[in-house]
Amino acid sequence: MNVVLAVKQYISKMIEDSGPGMKVLLMDKETTGIVSMVYTQSEILQKEVYLFERIDSANREVMKHLKAICFLRPTKENVDYLIQELRRPKYSIYFIYFSNVISKSDVKSLAEADEQEVVAEVQEFYGDYIAVNPHLFSLNILGCCQGRNWDPAQLSRTTQGLTALLLSLKKCPMIRYQLSSEAAKRLAECVKQVITKEYELFEFRRTEVPPLLLILDRCDDAITPLLNQWTYQAMVHELLGINNNRIDLSRVPGISKDLREVVLSAENDEFYANNMYLNFAEIGSNIKNLMEDFQKKKPKEQQKLESIADMKAFVENYPQFKKMSGTVSKHVTVVGELSRLVGERNLLEVSEVEQELACQNDHSSALQNVKRLLQNPKVTECDAARLVMLYALHYERHSSNSLPGLMMDLRNKGVSEKYRKLVSAVVEYGGKRVRGSDLFSPKDAVAITKQFLKGLKGIENVYTQHQPFLHETLDHLIKGKLKENLYPYLGPSTLRDRPQDIIVFVIGGATYEEALTVYNLNRTTPGVRIVLGGTTVHNTKSFLEEVLSSGLHSRSKESSQVTSRSASRR
């Protein structure tokens, strides 16, 4: 169930199979990202892969002393490029791996192009998704839906990605989907179709309890991606943006050249791996410890190595020291920038109100706080807009809803048209009428008790009160209490036992907060393994883009309401 490992194993296998000798890895744009998520350059260099080329790059030299490993998505363009490549081979021998199912006709046309018999292998290796963490994958698709329906191209890509994931994990799942979302149903059907069509591929050793694929729609929880985050990974993504593990720091004031872009990968950054799910305060103290450690290890100018023991220790520690210095400077920079942004944007205060909006039901106090913050000049327009969005989502149907007043405040604050329009778009996207379940008020007695207990205990951390809706969904699922009328099975068979291996896919993108939730569920629930995926991994910015690209706001309000209602409630 480890998706990172799954992809990595594929890549390793490819490299292994090609035997010794210098190799070049031929990839397309997407597979480059896929490979880069699981392998660092130095790691792959040790496997004698010295060059990385794009299949579509024209400026490739004939190097007959290299073996080529082609890892490509089976798209039309790639096949065409490959045909051209095989007609005039630039490398001595080709090992071709497609990241997904390729049609027989494509294989044939490739075979016919290979007049010089340079192809030694043609295989499908289903590493067709971005493996972010062992339990989190993404397809890096932004804007997967038009209105409430799939963009056809994205649907097929998503289907491919999801089936590839199933194949790479060797799971042939039962499928459940969110009834309120048409897109979820479509996707579920498409996946089922592929499973049926490629039944040979999906013949795995039967497990006692079949795995489960749960397909959700972002519409059901538009709150989570709108919140400021305080755990390391999520926070970095929210404030700086993580793109295939890379973080662009070039806008950080006074950044040094080699820190313009840093890589945060839990695979080879121990500090990050240990801290990615800790909250900001803990990170702060850990960074401090790290620094102190580093200072200790750092040979000081003044204090020379006094004794032989000192020297020995120094020498033995040197490699770690060196590695550490890189880690330290990276994380110190990142955390420093985070805390700068937090201060600059007054995020603590903003987040507190956000959490209140998301988790509590005190309308008047919430409204008051939002209004107060809207007057605060330090609050950015983005933050202001999303406070209003949260308010709009939560108190959409509240009797004394004062959204228009807040919108006026936004305008007065000088928030741009784009953001003000987005407020309504977000409501359109994830408003009450779209949601299949109640996001805000607790539904059953257990939940009420829980909340009550929580209230008694006092809130541990004001900034991390919010639990993504996904948590509840999964909790129910694990306990076998997830309602079939809301999340029906596709097909006749249903799961009798509690599920063990669960793959959750969120159309419209997951978030790192949800990833954390899943992580914690994995850790706390014995015998259950959950993998979370999404068309992408959102932060607020990308989520708003997603909303924007779905084009909901551009429709006339009435018609969209009608269509959406009919779609979701049919």
Add this chain to the structure above:
Amino acid sequence: MASLDDPGEVREGFLCPLCLKDLQSFYQLQTHYEEEHSGEDHDVKGQIKSLVQKAKKAKNRLLKREGDDRAESGAQGYESFSYGGVDPYMWEPQELGAVRSHLSDFKKHRAARIDHYVVEVNKLIIRLEKLTAFDRTNAESAKIRAIEKSVVPWVNDQDVPFCPDCGNKFSIRNRRHHCRLCGSIMCKKCMELISLPLANKLTSASKDSLSSHTSPSQSPNSVHGSRRGSISSVSSVSSVLDEKDDDRIRCCTHCKGTLLKREQQIDEKEHIPDIVKLYEKLQLCMEKVDQKAPEYIRMAASLNAGETTYRLEHANDLRVEVQKVYELIDALSKKILTLGLNQDPPPHPNTLRLQRMIRYSATLFVQEKLLGLMSLPTQEQFEELKKRKEEMERKKMLEKQASLESQRRLEERRSDLPSRANGEVVYLRRGSAPLRKAEGWLPLSGGQGQSEDLDPLLQQIHNITSFIKQAKAAGRTDEVRTLQENLRQLQDEYDQQQTEKAIELSRKQAEEEDLQREQLQMLCEREWEREREQFQAASLHTRTRSLDFREIRPFQLEPSTEPCTHLAHALDLGSSPVQSSATPKTPSPSSALEPVRVWSGPPALGQEFLPPSTMSQQREVPSLNPFEEEDSASPTAEGSTSPRAAEPSCGPPSRILKEYNPFEEEEEEVAVAGNPFTNSNSPAPNPFSEEDERPVPGNPFEEATCTNPFEVDSDSGPEGEEPIEEELLLQQIDNIKAYIFDAKQCGRLDEVEVLTENLRELKRTLAKQKGGSDWPLGRELTSQDKWPPQNLERDDYIENETFQEEGALKRIGTCSHPQPRLKAPTAQDYKFQATLRHPRWLPGGISCESAREVETARRSCGGRSAGGGVCCSGHSSPLASRLDQRSHAHERPLPDSPHPAVPGPGGRGVQGHGEGHDGELQHAREAGRRRQEICVFQHTSNPIQKPLGADHDV
């Protein structure tokens, strides 16, 4: 309790001890317990039982799922929810995901296509073979045509009214041509020709027979063929007559294309680029490391644990071996990096990228593995563990050797650093790669054996010096600049180090006499510098003295006698009866040039003083070694000096003669004193090296330095026990050097700094130890040793220069050749040339260029010295230093055996004047012997280089 029976299920969390129900929190557990079990009988027995079961469970867990465990240990941050599940990072390993192969399908389709293609090609080749099977040139064209027609049925002319390729109508002017390979028809314009060599190449199974016509020769052919076609098509009338293309076979474009493709395939199959060969070697090395390193680590671990499963020397051998392989890897990858850099059309960026990547990965490999090599236990530890002293002693020696060697290894590797960027390129360009890393030692040292003991810094310095020289020769000024920068740093470091050592020594020995003597010598030497120039210009006496090579004393004394006679006298008074012998000689009016030579060119001496029998050969060989060996082997005439001579020579002999030599200390001091000299002299020695193309002026120096008495002595020193710590130090030094290397490669200058600092520290400690234990007498080098002389010297130097320039012509004249052959660019060059010209010395004469080259090299490295005084000269002009030292060497003996030198060398010297060439050979031999002595000093010589260091005096 049911869950307990199922061993597969292992649970954690807030479990109720009685019913094992999982409760989500402590509160819930508590409530649960109170509610559910309050009425139950919780007797002790039951509780114990549950405890036992829990223990069982825990055991199960440990055995079954290690992953869980780790998950927990790593999860300390999350008390709130750290029980129960599994961290996704710890999910148990999974098998490879699903795969599906299309290979068989692919092959099926390809086979269909390929069969067709292959049949086509084979058909063409078979026909081609038939067409070329007979002697085309001598056969009549009619007969040829008949044969051609028999190979393939020609298409009927009438069937083809238009050229199928270009569509032109055939006519009388536009005639039909048949493809000899497929029988089709085309016009002249569309016709292709296949040359016989190409045909041969294609038809012969093995390409060997074709070696004469390789692709380059063929491609012109084919080009020619097509061009011809186009030309002839222009004048189609002439083409009618052009029936006899005996050496070519006509064919259509299609057939030609197929054949050319085939040819390309053949070529590619045969061609193995350099990079592949190098890369294969690299891989072999890496494999070796992968094999050996674990073995070594096992050994080292075992040894460190005090076990006697492995023997320490084996481990050391292995370590050395592994390190050698690392070097090789480094060298190979560097070679790959620079492949083709100088080719005219620069290689494709991707090629360069590939090379860079290979280099990078090799570096990573070395870094990772090398830094992982743990050091071996010190002998002491080992001894303690084993309680066997004799054994330990023996092993210690071995270990010492090994560590020295390993140090050298590291040094070598380090020494490559500067060259990586610049040096290599230069070498490549030059075609001769004397300095290459693999062969890198060639330029530097006459003999590997000696280099083993070299002070690493010195080695480095020499390397750089040579690089600078080469870079200059190659006109890479920027590189030269960086190299010089490097050199400067190194020298600083070295100087500091040496000063440090000197201070140490000085603490221990403070005998006035010695000091005085040294001072005197210093003065003398300085004077001597000046004098030398003067001599060159005009003085006859010096030359006379110098004539006698046998007598080194005269040289030494010379300086004193000349301009600064007082100094000389002082010297004499202080220490040497030799002086007296020398002084008389000074007046002797024999050939003027010789003395100059002697001083300036110790390296030359090394070569040319060889015994007559070997001399001719030796001259060609740049290395001084043979000479040394001989010397050491042959019992020299001077009894007093010989033991000393043996010691210093860094080679094996020195080690063997480990007995503590009282002379050494003295020598050291002397050497120290000698340094200032080197400066002034340095220019002079260089020219000598020219003939041999001995790459670096510094090299000879290295030999000298290699005998670093500090190290050798300390190691071999009679005090067996103490050195253990030193070894550890040495190892640490090794390691740190490796780190420096590593850091430098990564361009982390700050780290480099820190590390160097540490290194320095370490070395200091080392020196301290050694100084303390082995050389209590080192005191001699106190403040006075360090001397204010720099100023003096500099002035002198300047004076000399001007002086020289004025007198240059004269000087040259004074050489046995009355007329200067070449105009030397500088006064110094003049000097060199003048000295070199002398027929006896350099039969071939010195090329002005080489002299200049040497000079430039010297300056480049010595440039810094201008401010600092003498320091650089030591590095750049080993010759000079040797000379100086030699002179000191003579001095030394004096106290011990007041008269030894006087009768021998002195007398000979006198004779020598008269003898001429034959005599000189003898002198040469003797001088060689002397040189050994000199070697002893050279390491020590440096401390004085930076007289400024006087502050350090204690």
